[in-house]
Amino acid sequence: MYSKKQLMDWDKEYIWHPFTQMKDYMDMNPLVIQKGEGCYLVDTSGNRYIDGVSSLWVLVHGHGKKELVDAIQKQSKTLCHSTLLGLANVPSVILAKKLIEIVPKGLSKVFYSDNGSTSVEIALKMAYQYWQQKGEKRRKRFIAFTNAYHGDTIGAVSVGGIDLFHQVYGPLLFKTFKAPSPYCYRCPMKLRQETCGMACVDAFEKVVKKHHEETCAVIIEPLVQGAAGMILQPPGWLNAIWKIAKEYGLLFIADEVATGFGRTGNLFACEEERISPDFMCVAKGITGGYLPLAATLSTEEVFNGFLGQFDEFKTFFHGHTYTGNPIACAVAVESINLFKKEGLLQKLQQKTAILKNSLDRFKELTHVGEVRQKGFMVGIELVKSRKTKRSYAPGDKIGQKVIWEARKRSVIIRPLGDIIVLMPPLAIDRPTLEELVDVTYESIKAVTGS
Ligand SMILES: Cc1ncc(COP(=O)(O)O)c(C=O)c1O
Numbered sequence: 001m002y003s004k005k006q007l008m009d010w011d012k013e014y015i016w017h018p019f020t021q022m023k024d025y026m027d028m029n030p031l032v033i034q035k036g037e038g039c040y041l042v043d044t045s046g047n048r049y050i051d052g053v054s055s056l057w058v059l060v061h062g063h064g065k066k067e068l069v070d071a072i073q074k075q076s077k078t079l080c081h082s083t084l085l086g087l088a089n090v091p092s093v094i095l096a097k098k099l100i101e102i103v104p105k106g107l108s109k110v111f112y113s114d115n116g117s118t119s120v121e122i123a124l125k126m127a128y129q130y131w132q133q134k135g136e137k138r139r140k141r142f143i144a145f146t147n148a149y150h151g152d153t154i155g156a157v158s159v160g161g162i163d164l165f166h167q168v169y170g171p172l173l174f175k176t177f178k179a180p181s182p183y184c185y186r187c188p189m190k191l192r193q194e195t196c197g198m199a200c201v202d203a204f205e206k207v208v209k210k211h212h213e214e215t216c217a218v219i220i221e222p223l224v225q226g227a228a229g230m231i232l233q234p235p236g237w238l239n240a241i242w243k244i245a246k247e248y249g250l251l252f253i254a255d256e257v258a259t260g261f262g263r264t265g266n267l268f269a270c271e272e273e274r275i276s277p278d279f280m281c282v283a284k285g286i287t288g289g290y291l292p293l294a295a296t297l298s299t300e301e302v303f304n305g306f307l308g309q310f311d312e313f314k315t316f317f318h319g320h321t322y323t324g325n326p327i328a329c330a331v332a333v334e335s336i337n338l339f340k341k342e343g344l345l346q347k348l349q350q351k352t353a354i355l356k357n358s359l360d361r362f363k364e365l366t367h368v369g370e371v372r373q374k375g376f377m378v379g380i381e382l383v384k385s386r387k388t389k390r391s392y393a394p395g396d397k398i399g400q401k402v403i404w405e406a407r408k409r410s411v412i413i414r415p416l417g418d419i420i421v422l423m424p425p426l427a428i429d430r431p432t433l434e435e436l437v438d439v440t441y442e443s444i445k446a447v448t449g450s
Contacts, residue, residue, distance in 0.1 A: 004032070004044040004045060007032045007044060008029060008030050008032060011030045011032060012025075012026055012030060031043055031407070031412075032044045035063075036051070036055075036062075036063025036064055037063055037064055038062040038063060038064065038427075039051055039059075039062050039063070039424065039425045039427070039428045039429075039432050040063070041055075041063070041412055047410065048410060049407070049410050049411055049412045050410065050411045050412065050424075050432055050435060050436050050439070051063070051412055051424075051425060052406070052411050052412055052413040052422055052423070052424060052436050052440070053412070053413050053414050053421055053422070053423045054289065054423045054424060054425045055289055056284075056414070057226070057258055057263070057284050057285070057423045058284045058285055058287075058288075058289035059285075059288070059289035059425040060261060060262065060285050060288040060289060060335060060338075060339075060344070060425060060426050060427065061288050061335065061338055061342070061344075061425070061426070061427045062425050062427045062428075063289075065288065065338070065427075067334050067337075067338060068288055068290050068331050068334055068335060068338075070334075071330050071331045071333070071334035072290065072291070072327055072330065072331050074330070075091060075326055075327045075330035075331070076327050078326075079326045080326065080327060081322065081325055081326060081327075082326065083321070083323070084112060084319070084323045084324035085319055085323070089324060089326045089329075090326065091326045091327075091329035091330040091332075091333060092112060092324035092325075092326065092329045094329070094333050095110075095329040095330075095332050095333050095336075096110040096295075098333055098336055099282075099295060099297065099336075100297070102267055102268075102336065103268060103280055103297055104268060104270045104271060104275065104276045104277065104280070105276055106276040106277075106278075106299050107276075107277070107279075107280055107297040107298065107299060108297075108298075108299060108300045108303070109297065109298050109299070109300070109302075109303045110295050110296075110297055111126075111295065111296045111297075111298065111316075112293070112294070112295050112323045112324040112329075113294045113295070113296065113320050113323055114292045114293060114294055114320055114322050114323070114325070114328075115151070115283055115292055115294050116150075116151050116255075116257035116258075116281065116283035116284060116294055117150070117151025117152050117153040117156045118151075118153065118294060118320060119255075119257060119281035119282065119283050119294035119295060119296045120150040120151050120153075120155070120156045120159070120219070120253075120255055120257070120281050120296075121151070121153050121155040121156055122281075122296040122318060123217075123219070123253045123255075123279040123281055123296050123298075124142065124155045124156075124158075124159065124216075124217075124219070124253070125155070125316075125318055126279065126296065126298060126302060126306075126316060127142075127216040127217040127251045127253065127278075127279065127302075128140065128216050129305075129306070129316065130216075130251070130302050130305040130306070131216050133305050133306065133308075133314050134305055138213055138214050139213070139214060139215060139216045140214060140216065141174075141175060141176065141177055141211060141214050141215050141216065142158075142159050142176050142177070142215065142216055142217055142218070142219055143176070143177045143178075143179060143204075143207055143208065143211065143215055143217075143218045143219070143245075143250070144159040144160070144161060144176050144177070144178060144179075144218075144219050144220075145161055145178065145179055145180070145181040145220060145221075145225070146161040146178055146179070146180050146181045146183075146188060147161050147162060147181045147183055147225050147228035147229075147231055148160050148161040148162070148181065148219070148220075148221060148225060148228070149161075149162055149165070149221070149225065149226065149227030149228060150219060150221070150255050150257075150281075151257070152165075154169070154172055154173065155174070157169055157172075157173060158173040158174045158175075158176055159176050159219050161178060161181070161228075162227065162228055164417075177207050177211050177215065178207075179200070179203055179204040179207045180200045180203050180204075181200070181225055181228070181231060181233075182198070182200050182231070182233050182234055182237055183225075183228070183231045184232075184234065185369065185370045185372075185381065185389070186389065187200075188200075189203065193234065198234060198236070198237055198240065200237075201237065201240045201241065201244070204241055204244060205244050208244055208245065208248050208250065209248075212248040212249070212250060215250055216250070216251060217250055217251035217252065217253050217278070217279070218241070218245040218250050218251070218252050218253065219253040219255060220238070220241065220252075220253070220254060220255065221255050221256075221258065221259065222238050222254050222255075222256060222259055222268075222269035222270050222273070222275070223238060223259055223264050223269040223272060223273070223374055224258065224259055224263075224264060224269065224374050224377050226258035226259070226377065227258070227416060228416070229372075229379045229381060229416045229417065229419035229421075230372045230373075230374070230377050230378060230379025230416075230419065230421065231372070231379070232372050232373075232374050235273075236273070238269075238270075238272075238273040238275060239273040239274065239275055242273070242275040242277075251278040251279065251302070252275070252277045252278050252279070253277060253278065253279040253280075253281065254268075254269075254270050254275070254277035254279065254280045254281070255281045256268050256269060256270065256280055256281060256282050257281055257282060257283045257284055257294070258284060258377070259377070260280075260282045260283075260284070260285055260286070261282070261284070261285030261286060261288075261335075261339075262285065262339065262344060262345055262348060262375070262376075262426050263285065263374075263375055263376055263377055263423075263426075264374050264375040264376075264377065265345070265348060265349065265352060265374070265375035265376075266345070267339070267345065268280070278298065278299050278301070278302060279296060279297065279298050279299075279302070280296070280297040281294070281295075281296050281297075282294065282295050282297070283295075285335075286332050286335070287328055287331045287332045287335055288331065288332075288334075288335030288338070289425075290328075290331045290335070291325070291327060291328040291331055292322075292328065293325065293328035293329065293332055342427070344426055344427065348375065348376065348426055351376075351428070351430065351433060352373075352375050352376065354430060354433060354434070355373065355376070355378070355422075355424075355433060355437065356373055358433075358434060358437040358438075359371050359373060359378065359380075359437065361441065362380055362441060362444070364450075365441075365444055365445060365448065365450035366386060366448065366450040367382050367383060367384070367386065367398075367444070367448035367449075367450050368380055368381070368382060368383075368386070368444065368450070369381040369382065369383035369386055369389055376423060376424055376426055377423060378421065378422035378423070379416070379419045379420070379421055380419065380420040380421075380422075380440070380444065381418065381419045382398050382399065382402070382418040382419070382420065382444065382448060383418070384396075391418060392418050394417075398418045398447060398448065399415030399416070399417055399418045399419065399420060400415065401447045402415060402420055402440075402443050402444055402447045402448075403415055403420070403443075405442075405443035405446050405447050406439050406440060406443040409439040409442065409443060410439070411435075411436055411439040411440070411443075413440065420440060420444065422436065422437070422440060424436055
């Protein structure tokens with residue numbers, strides 16, 4: 001056994017943490033997690049914390065769910081890994097069939113990878129190659145949205161729109177056309193939601209009109225731009241964007257990495273606006289949060305564009321070593337089964353309403369600018385001045401301070417700048433959900449002095 005102190009020291013000595021200013025981190029005592037129990041994380045001292053962001057938006061049924069642990073154990077005794085390059089394995093076949101049964105109509109093929117960024121990278125490469133092989137050589141660009149986040153690989157960053165994360169890589173990125181996202185609280189077009197008539201849809205159409213002949217596809221996070229701070233699209237917006245893309249013959253990539261598997265209330269966000277994308281990227285919740293797995297789903301039309309004689313080289317020359325890992329696929333199959341077995345989405349409706357009610361009182365806090373919620377995705381935007389919507393200075397580290405305060409109160413959450421995010425596991429029970437919200441409220445109040 002290693003001592004608690006040893007683990008903390010080695011963490012600081014050896015690990016470079018993602019999205020973390022390591023200078024700050026080195027000055028802190030790291031919190032080392034040892035166990036997961038339902039919707040709780042337990043540290044090396046035995047302290048329990050509510051897992052308020054589902055271990056980075058992945059947890060669905062809670063930690064240590066018997067059915068999922070059993071599925072992993074059973075599969076690992078049978079086959080741990082075998083490549084999908086020219087070979088098949090049992091769980092990947094079963095999962096592919098299951099996925100096609102539950103995703104929006106029109107999607108018929110599954111290409112596996114192991115994280116959200118690669119699932120996006122694959123969609124971009126497929127869309128590009130599809131047009132190249134169709135003889136439409138001019139189509140080399142993508143239309144994406146301001147504030148978009150599609151992952152951290154270079155292709156995914158090229159279609160991203162969060163300057164803080166993406167600007168520094170500018171010289172490495174390919175050119176993308178950007179349309180304004182509907183960040184209604186801070187409208188990039190300086191309009192008011194009540195009267196704008198969704199002018200950003202027209203702005204998108206203008207970009208499409210101008211560039212459609214050189215564009216492969218439109219890429220979008222349906223319903224919610226997650227990493228930008230849970231920015232919600234007004235009803236009808238997604239459907240309008242999709243219709244325009246289709247009218248101009250563009251492929252449509254729905255990045256459901258964050259929104260997929262129940263997060264927004266439906267199994268997939270696309271369902272709410274009745275859209276059928278040409279590609280759908282899924283990851284995070286696909287395994288219920290147990291193992292890394294992702295998939296890029298595409299249509300028959302796209303798939304057929306890659307068929308040809310061996311020496312025509314229309315092959316999709318892309319694949320990762322752990323593509324279609326049998327253990328990850330087996331646990332994903334079981335996780336999807338549990339949605340139905342446990343009536344998860346039906347129960348979620350009620351819990352979403354409870355969450356909505358309990359978030360109401362946040363509006364009383366002087367430094368809460370806006371509370372945004374879609375299903376089990378919540379963003380609470382903190383501002384220095386509610387009247388002018390002025391943000392805090394980055395050096396104030398307001399978001400960070402709130403999560404440290406929450407940690408003292410046995411809740412683990414993670415902010416996006418000054419936006420406090422709540423992403424509880426879908427299976428959370430009512431008392432734990434209420435405690436999560438209460439602690440968040442008290443923590444914001446303590447830090448902002450509201
Ligand atoms: C919409 C979206 N796409 C892609 C990604 C990247 O996923 P991953 O971190 O698994 O690479 C994320 C991660 O938050 C995301 O929210």
